[in-house]
Amino acid sequence: MALLEVTNLKTHFTTRDGVVRAVDGVTFEVKEGHTLAIVGESGSGKSVTALSLMRLIPDPPGKIVDGRITFRGESVLGMNDSAVRSMRGDRIAMIFQDSMTSLNPVFRVGYQIGEALRIHKGMTRKEAHARAVEMLDLVGIPNPAQRARDYPHQFSGGMRQRAMIAMALACDPDILIADEPTTALDVTIQAQILELMIELQQRQGTAIIMITHDLGVVADMANDVMVMYAGKQVEYGKADEVFYRPLHPYTWGLLASLPRHDVDEKGTLLPIEGQPPSLIDVPPGCAFHPRCPYAQERCKREIPELREAAPAHLTACHFAGQAGFGQGAAGKGEGVA
Amino acid sequence: MSARRRKPGFPPDADPDSPKAAYRGGPDGEQTGGSSDYVGDDLANRPERTLWGDAWIRLRKNKLAIIGLVWILIVVTLTLSADFWVPQNFASPTSTDAGSLEAPSAVHPFGTDRIGRDVFSRVVYGARVSLAVGVLAVGISLVIGLLMGALSGYYGGLVDTLVMRTADIFFAFPYTLFAIALLAVLGPSYHNVFIAIGILGWPSVARVFRSSILSVKENEYVDAARAMGASDQRIIFRHIMPNAVAPIIVYGTMSIGGAIIAEAALSFLGMGVQPPTPSWGAMLSEAKALMVAAPWLTIWPGFAILTTVLAFVLMGDGLRDALDVKMKD
8 A cells, every 4th residue: 555645636726716626636646765756837736736635725715625635544634633733744744845934034943843843742842952953964954053043044045945854854754745845946956955855765764745847856866757737647657657758748848848968959948838728717628738739629629538558657648659649759858867 | 863863974074055154254154164162152052042032132232122121120110119218198288388389399309289299209109000001901902902813814714804893893983982981881990991991902903913914924934834733823823923023012012102191081081090099191181281380290290101101112122123033133
């Protein structure tokens, strides 16, 4: 049994303009110690999926309208509030995107790292502080004993993200959800933060759900990749499968729009034409058809089912896997990983 | 736990962030320098301080705030110990030679009032009522207002509507009229004045605090706290309140002056503190008609109100700065 199983998750938001189907039928699982990357453009439902797992969707306006989330055999959606609270931060922890605002400015960094320990492990202030210093050391902050007494504004962006990681991992959670943890950082720091996460994952055996719009970021660390578009998953499978043998035109587009320096091609970046659709007014049929260069009549009418188009490799495209489909585009992703 | 101990070679020895920090100079930079004897016992060996402990250390550096605090302490000490050293009785003409409306002299340093009572002793004793009204009434407003504002801002929706519409009802009545009505129900007495003024003050506090909470709760660290498994109570009181409380401190200290004046108005109308108990506001009200003939009657209670309110404002301002951890030392 996988550590976390999500089946047909639907999270909708009721707004004045209509129902926003932010997540609309997503199915995946996370195995112990594995990394799942959720990839997609802004507004594709990645973050809402993550928040749903933690039951952090603001209600109203949001609501998980359908689906099952099973964590260690227990239904997350059936838990009462106090059970959810004792799961959050202890069994499933989260790192947020903006490290600059994710730390409370009025508390010392050490206090904040220790807070989860005091909530979940019943530690005293002193014990929690000692453990916080240990965690800061673990994430590579020099002079942790002194740095624990600093306020967040005395930390640089990269150090704050390290502190956030220390905070999330303090209780030794089973799953770490990282919502674009490197987006707000510059490239060199990004690489270090990712390296740190991989290192800590190997040491503590934490499963990671990595949310990103940057395929390059996940290439190194993901075991599985799920590509989302307009609240649905369009491709889901082993990382190698998705990177080397992508099946969905949207994934081809994502891979083609990556800057490459390993290929001596005098090419320009190939953007995906058009805009992601409004989630209130999703195009009929395949949501991607207005932007898909291979779209046919059938795509405008029929919603493609998620199906196993190759072994252990699911995709939601009518034509994926058919001989000759998307010739010349399918190889675009090769070598990225 | 030992399994988590740092292994050699990890993390990478040269942390990329440390040069950045080192360039910032000052204590931050030194801290990353790696020497274990950094700032001696000042920071490194002290047990972790609380927000309030830090605030006190920063407050001590603010001269104006300390002046305010010292003045408040002086006034409080003088008025509480008045029974032991004030020579004159505040309630009745003190001696046969005391005429009415006498100018300040050695016997009556602040002069005497219309019926020959010593103004000095009345000012000293008046501080009891005025300070108590200022602090207690504002305290009552703050307790109710903070709670209501926090609930309203944090939960929103129906709770918000209920609280804010109730506040609107309070705002809809003329202040003094409402206070008189309340006192008419409760009966005019010392304690009821606090209660009336306190109850009438909460809607403003609730409004200011609600708006403050609304902006603070959008911060990502509030989401982070929720994701950490913190309860609503913990999120409101630990994570939101300290970040939202700055405008309330300023508002609270300012309204101490307002409460002192409000007590004066109620006393003047006979609904407040009953004569002969002195209060600064009541003394001012009485002296109004004699302002030209006997200016000392207005000057001294006025001076007392002015300095005390100013002291509270200075201290409040200092407190606000002290609670802002980002202020440069």
